[in-house]
Amino acid sequence: MNDCVIETQMLTKRYGSTTVVNNVSIHVKRGRIYGLLGRNGAGKTTTMKMILGLSAISSGEVRLFGESLKKNERKLYPRIGSIIETPGFYPHLTGTENLQIFARIRGTIKQNAVQEALKTVGLPYDDKKPFSSYSLGMKQRLGIANAILNDPELLILDEPTNGLDPIGIAEVRAFIRSLSEEYGKTILISSHILTEIALLADDIGILHHGNLLEENTMADLEKKNQKYIHIQVTSQSLAAQVLERVLHTNNYTAEADNSMRIYDTGIDLVELNKALVSVGAGVSTIQICSDNLEDYFKKITGGVGIE
Amino acid sequence: MVFFVCGMIITILCFVIAALAFYLYRTKVQLMEASTIVDEIANGNMNRRLIVSKTSPVASLCYKINEIVIQTKNELFKHQQAERSYRQLATSLSHDIRTPLASLTGYLEAIQLGYVTGKEKEQYIEIALNKALDLKYYVDTLFEWLKLESGERIYHYENIDIHEYAREIVSEWIPQFEKNDICYDISVPENELFVSIDKTALKRILDNLLQNVLTHGHATFIKVSEEENDNKMAFEIQDNGVGISETDLPHIFERLYKCNTARGTKGSGLGLSIVAELVKGLHGEITVKSIKEKGTLFFLLFPLLVPEKQD
Amino acid sequence: MNNLLAAERLKLRHNRLIISCSSLAIILPVMVIATDIFQGALPKYSIMGWVFRLASLCQYFAYPVLSGFVLTFLIQREYTDHTIINMLTAPVTRTRLLIGKLIIWATWHITMTLCYLAIVCLGAGILYGSATLYGSFYEIASFIIKFGLLHLVTLTPIAWVAVLQRKNFYPSLLCTIIFTGIGFAGLYFPKFLGSLVPWSSVPLITVPGMQVVPVLATTSICICAFFGLFMAVYSFKHQDQ
Ligand SMILES: Nc1ncnc2c1ncn2[C@@H]1O[C@H](COP(=O)(O)OP(=O)(O)O)[C@@H](O)[C@H]1O
Ligand SMILES: [Mg+2]
Numbered sequence: 001m002n003d004c005v006i007e008t009q010m011l012t013k014r015y016g017s018t019t020v021v022n023n024v025s026i027h028v029k030r031g032r033i034y035g036l037l038g039r040n041g042a043g044k045t046t047t048m049k050m051i052l053g054l055s056a057i058s059s060g061e062v063r064l065f066g067e068s069l070k071k072n073e074r075k076l077y078p079r080i081g082s083i084i085e086t087p088g089f090y091p092h093l094t095g096t097e098n099l100q101i102f103a104r105i106r107g108t109i110k111q112n113a114v115q116e117a118l119k120t121v122g123l124p125y126d127d128k129k130p131f132s133s134y135s136l137g138m139k140q141r142l143g144i145a146n147a148i149l150n151d152p153e154l155l156i157l158d159e160p161t162n163g164l165d166p167i168g169i170a171e172v173r174a175f176i177r178s179l180s181e182e183y184g185k186t187i188l189i190s191s192h193i194l195t196e197i198a199l200l201a202d203d204i205g206i207l208h209h210g211n212l213l214e215e216n217t218m219a220d221l222e223k224k225n226q227k228y229i230h231i232q233v234t235s236q237s238l239a240a241q242v243l244e245r246v247l248h249t250n251n252y253t254a255e256a257d258n259s260m261r262i263y264d265t266g267i268d269l270v271e272l273n274k275a276l277v278s279v280g281a282g283v284s285t286i287q288i289c290s291d292n293l294e295d296y297f298k299k300i301t302g303g304v305g306i307e
Numbered sequence: 308m309v310f311f312v313c314g315m316i317i318t319i320l321c322f323v324i325a326a327l328a329f330y331l332y333r334t335k336v337q338l339m340e341a342s343t344i345v346d347e348i349a350n351g352n353m354n355r356r357l358i359v360s361k362t363s364p365v366a367s368l369c370y371k372i373n374e375i376v377i378q379t380k381n382e383l384f385k386h387q388q389a390e391r392s393y394r395q396l397a398t399s400l401s402h403d404i405r406t407p408l409a410s411l412t413g414y415l416e417a418i419q420l421g422y423v424t425g426k427e428k429e430q431y432i433e434i435a436l437n438k439a440l441d442l443k444y445y446v447d448t449l450f451e452w453l454k455l456e457s458g459e460r461i462y463h464y465e466n467i468d469i470h471e472y473a474r475e476i477v478s479e480w481i482p483q484f485e486k487n488d489i490c491y492d493i494s495v496p497e498n499e500l501f502v503s504i505d506k507t508a509l510k511r512i513l514d515n516l517l518q519n520v521l522t523h524g525h526a527t528f529i530k531v532s533e534e535e536n537d538n539k540m541a542f543e544i545q546d547n548g549v550g551i552s553e554t555d556l557p558h559i560f561e562r563l564y565k566c567n568t569a570r571g572t573k574g575s576g577l578g579l580s581i582v583a584e585l586v587k588g589l590h591g592e593i594t595v596k597s598i599k600e601k602g603t604l605f606f607l608l609f610p611l612l613v614p615e616k617q618d
Numbered sequence: 619m620n621n622l623l624a625a626e627r628l629k630l631r632h633n634r635l636i637i638s639c640s641s642l643a644i645i646l647p648v649m650v651i652a653t654d655i656f657q658g659a660l661p662k663y664s665i666m667g668w669v670f671r672l673a674s675l676c677q678y679f680a681y682p683v684l685s686g687f688v689l690t691f692l693i694q695r696e697y698t699d700h701t702i703i704n705m706l707t708a709p710v711t712r713t714r715l716l717i718g719k720l721i722i723w724a725t726w727h728i729t730m731t732l733c734y735l736a737i738v739c740l741g742a743g744i745l746y747g748s749a750t751l752y753g754s755f756y757e758i759a760s761f762i763i764k765f766g767l768l769h770l771v772t773l774t775p776i777a778w779v780a781v782l783q784r785k786n787f788y789p790s791l792l793c794t795i796i797f798t799g800i801g802f803a804g805l806y807f808p809k810f811l812g813s814l815v816p817w818s819s820v821p822l823i824t825v826p827g828m829q830v831v832p833v834l835a836t837t838s839i840c841i842c843a844f845f846g847l848f849m850a851v852y853s854f855k856h857q858d859q
Contacts, residue, residue: 052707054859075340077709078358088700092632104625106708107358109373146704151377153354182384184354240406241413253402254409279422358709360621 003030004063005154005186006051011060013046013210021046022210023060028154028188028203033180035201035218036190037297043210044190045085048158051188052082064154078106081152083160087143091132095123095142098131102146109150117145121175137168144175155179157189161196173200194297206297221296223289229262229269230289234282236260246275259285337365345372353380400449403576407445411438451511452577455584462505462588466614469502469540470495473533476510480517484529487521494532502540503612508585515578516544516605524548526602535611542607551597559595622710622718635691636726639684643730644737647676651741665746665754669738669761670825676734677765678802678821684730685769686776686794689723693780694787703859716854720777720847724770731766735759761824768820772839773797774846781854810834816842 006028013021021043028034038044049055051062053069062069064076089098099114110116115125121141134142140160147155160176161169177200179185191197197204198218205215233239236254243249249264262272269286276283337359347355353376357369414435417423423431454460474495484491520529526548533542551559560583586593591609630636650672663671696702705715738758743751751758776797779790797817804818809829812818819835822828 049859054703054706056856056858073711074709077707079355080707082703082707084703086700088703090629090695090699090701092634093629097628097631101625101628102704102708104361104621104628105705105710107360107363107621109356109358110370111361150358151354151356151373153352184380184384235416236409237412237416239413240410241417244410244413245417252406254406260409279417362620 004028005030005065006034006188007063007066008047008051009061009063011047011050011062012058013043013050013055014058019058020210021050024207024210024212026205026212026215028186030186031180031184032202033176033187033189033200034203034205035197036188036205036207037192037194037197038190038207039192042192042207044192044207045158047207048082048084048156048188048190052080052084052156054084078150079152080154080156081147081150082156082158083140083143083147084156084158087139087146089131089139089142089146092130094127094130095134095138095145096126098142099146099149103149106150113149117149120148121145136163137165140164140168140172144172148179151183153186155185155187155189157187159190159192161191169196176200227263227265228289229265229267229272230259230285230287231262231272231276231283232257232259232285233276234258234284235280238279238281239276242275242279242281247272334364337363341365341369341372348376353383403445404442407438407442411435411442414438448577448581452581452584455581455588460588462508464503464612465506466501466503467506468499469504469535470498470500470533472506472509473513473542476513477517477531480514483521489520489526490528492528492530492532494530494534496534500535501614503614504609505589508589509609512582512585512607513542513544515582519578520544520546520548520603524603538611540607540609540611542609543604544607545602545604547602550599550601550603551595552599556595556597560593619714619718622714623721626718626722630722636688639688640726640730643681643684644733646680647672647734647737647741650675651737651745654741655744665742665750666757666761668742668745669758672738672741673762673765673825677762677769679798681727681730681734681766682769682773682798682801683794685723685727686773686790686797688726689720689773689776690780690787690790690794692719692723693777694783694785694790697784706859712855713851716777716781716851720774720850723777727770728766731763734766735762738762765820765824768824768839771843772816772820772846774843774850776846777850778846778853781850781857814838 004027006026008024008026011021011024011026012019024043024047026034026036026047036044036047046055050057051064053062053073064072065079067076069076089095090101093101095118096114099117103114108114118125121144123138123141123145131139131142140163144157144160147157157176161172164172173196176187176189180187180202189197189200201218203215203217204221206213231239236258239260240252240254243252243262247264247267249262249267251264252260252262254260265288269288273283273286276286341357341359344355344357356373356376359366359369363369414431418428418431418435474493477493477495481491517529517531520526524546526546528547530543530545533540535541559579561580583593586607586609589609591607593608594606595603596606597603654668696705706712735758739751739755742758773794776790776793779793783789800815800817801821804812804815804820804822805828807815807818810831812822812829813831813834816838819830819838822830823832823835823839
């Protein structure tokens with residue numbers, strides 16, 4: 001199914017002779033969280049700015065909801081909520097006044113939209129505190145309130161947890177999860193922290209020096225992350241018996257299609273194979289699946305890894 | 308002069324008409340845009356919203372449509388979620404049954420194919436039987452849990468001496484503690500206290516918690532206490548075992564949640580969710596405190612229902 | 619557009635800079651006139667002479683600088699506060715956003731000019747009596763308004779500079795001061811050069827009895843106004859954020 005909310009084709013950004021985003025083709029599917037992972041300066045923000053039409057595209061194409069942004073701004077912008085870099089608000093005005101300004105410019109979906117958006121992120125409505133005296137966490141939350149003001153289908157969040165304390169990070173993460181799970185929103189989120197993306201994203205794109213090194217589902221990556229021996233046999237029951245009696249392990253599961261996973265990776269493969277063959281369990285595959293996300297990222301980023 | 312006045316009036320009228328025409332045109336465009344969005348909603352995109360300026364003449368209409376869409380979407384979401392969790396459950400259960408079944412059949416097949424003889428064969432039969440019993444136990448647990456989950460369980464309240472009964476339940480576990488080299492400290496008041504409670508539910512709760520100490524705790528010491536306090540019954544089960552990690556702790560009462568992500572470990576993931584359901588059924592509360600590598604404390608609180616005096 | 623202007627108005631709430639600029643624009647002529655009244659040294663000048671003298675302080679110098687300051691501030695603040703990103707992702711074209719700002723600025727400028735007119739009339743009434751004021755009211759009003767409007771349109775290049783400089787403040791401020799300087803120095807320019815440069819043609823064309831080529835002056839002012847406007851919009855439209 002080709003239901004991409006954001007699709008970029010060979011997106012490139014050059015500043016003079018330096019290419020900061022190079023032929024990036026990402027596919028953000030409807031209802032999923034897409035994590036854009038990359039170190040600082042990898043080009044995440046630049047990519048998002050190009051998607052949002054804030055920054056000119058050097059070459060390539062962006063399609064939002066299947067349409068190009070140019071000439072369709074009036075139709076497409078209302079469907080997108082975004083935070084790019086630091087949330088920008090007028091420092092001498094209160095959070096409520098700030099949101100009222102943006103509500104005025106963008107239009108609203110209900111009478112008390114500002115009040116509800118503030119309530120959702122846990123900020124007070126109509127208080128006297130100006131934005132300049134907000135804490136970083138409150139600023140970030142106001143940014144989120146502004147992004148969800150019109151209950152948009154697509155959220156583009158550039159490092160939304162940047163600079164928050166661990167509790168704040170957990171809160172924002174839970175909130176983004178609920179936006180996706182409960183409200184079915186499509187979310188493009190960027191981060192330079194691996195665990196952040198690993199905990200949140202359904203799909204992941206890895207950006208390194210402006211190149212998209214990998215685009216995959218998190219589920220696929222997690223499979224790579226586990227450590228187990230994968231075997232395929234003709235008789236699961238015989239294999240199970242061998243595992244328990246000969247190799248003395250209970251740490252295995254029987255999967256569909258006559259395959260099994262042995263989580264006890266200390267087992268010697270040759271011995272395992274011999275034992276399985278001796279009872280006629282009919283081994284057709286035997287392999288160690290062991291990878292660790294972090295090692296994996298190190299591998300694809302050419303050894304340097306991602307924080 | 309007359310011409311001038313007429314001219315003025317005509318000019319003003321022209322302006323008014325132009326303004327009205329513009330206003331009408333704007334409204335029409337807004338309505339048309341709204342209509343295409345409503346079409347998309349009708350085609351199933353429940354995330355679409357009508358966005359209008361507060362001062363627009365179509366604002367209240369659009370706000371109402373949005374409200375209806377949001378409501379419908381929320382209901383739809385509830386259905387979808389129920390469906391999803393049901394599917395997840397089914398997958399997970401089939402998974403949990405397949406592995407022990409494969410193992411059980413393995414032993415039986417080994418016997419049938421004549422790989423083992425004599426004493427070893429006897430041994431195999433015994434293992435197979437134990438595995439079958441485990442499986443039976445699992446299925447029983449499952450049904451008990453399903454019954455609880457669907458709200459079909461009926462609670463029978465009886466008048467019993469709660470201190471006596473608590474002692475009875477815990478003392479059944481003493482041989483098991485001793486077998487596993489676990490020191491125990493049981494403190495239950497000596498006096499009589501008659502309360503009205505569902506006996507089997509209470510036994511089930513305590514049994515499950517104590518069983519967990521044995522299977523998961525790897526403890527060397529266990530403390531069980533029961534007391535009456537502030538018109539409440541309080542139970543405490545404390546061990547000095549491996550504890551539960553901070554990330555797992557909030558989820559342990561969820562159904563099918565298993566802390567140890569490595570599969571093939573013991574347990575169905577149903578025990579604690581049964582406990583939680585039963586505690587809820589008895590209008591009690593359960594809390595847990597745990598420190599990794601230090602131990603775990605389960606704390607239960609039940610309302611004290613004193614039976615009516617019978618003359 | 620209505621919503622955009624309403625939003626711009628909301629932004630100006632509790633805004634100290636706009637308030638101080640406005641107060642300054644009002645206090646300055648009031649102070650000068652008050653000194654004149656207390657010194658009672660009026661017979662030296664005719665009423666128009668007095669108005670021109672006042673203009674040389676306020677309208678030549680102070681108002682263009684204040685106006686440029688306000689315009690710079692209106693645009694530059696969006697960049698420093700990072701609000702530009704939120705503004706640009708609203709379903710409003712960039713052209714409209716900028717025009718909205720310019721309208722707010724123009725409104726401020728015109729309001730200040732009218733306030734100044736009112737203050738001058740009041741002062742003239744006290745100093746010269748109402749009869750003299752009635753006699754030359756039309757002349758005074760047209761002079762002040764014309765001066766104010768021409769300043770307004772020749773300051774549009776400031777908007778362009780303000781867009782280009784983003785978070786900086788000084789380039790556009792420097793430009794404002796240069797423009798004002800040229801306006802003043804223009805009085806001593808040769809006739810042709812004075813009319814060719816838009817900022818010097820403003821006073822030359824407004825103050826009666828100056829050496830000026832009216833067609834050339836008008837043309838250069840118009841070109842300057844449209845050039846400034848066009849470049850501001852063009853640069854804003856094609857600017858990378
Ligand atoms: N205006 C600019 N001119 C030149 N280089 C730029 C400009 N903006 C960003 N860059 C460069 O582009 C690269 C990517 O930046 P950015 O997209 O902000 O990365 P990220 O958000 O992943 O940290 C950086 O190396 C940065 O130096
Ligand atoms: Mg960045």
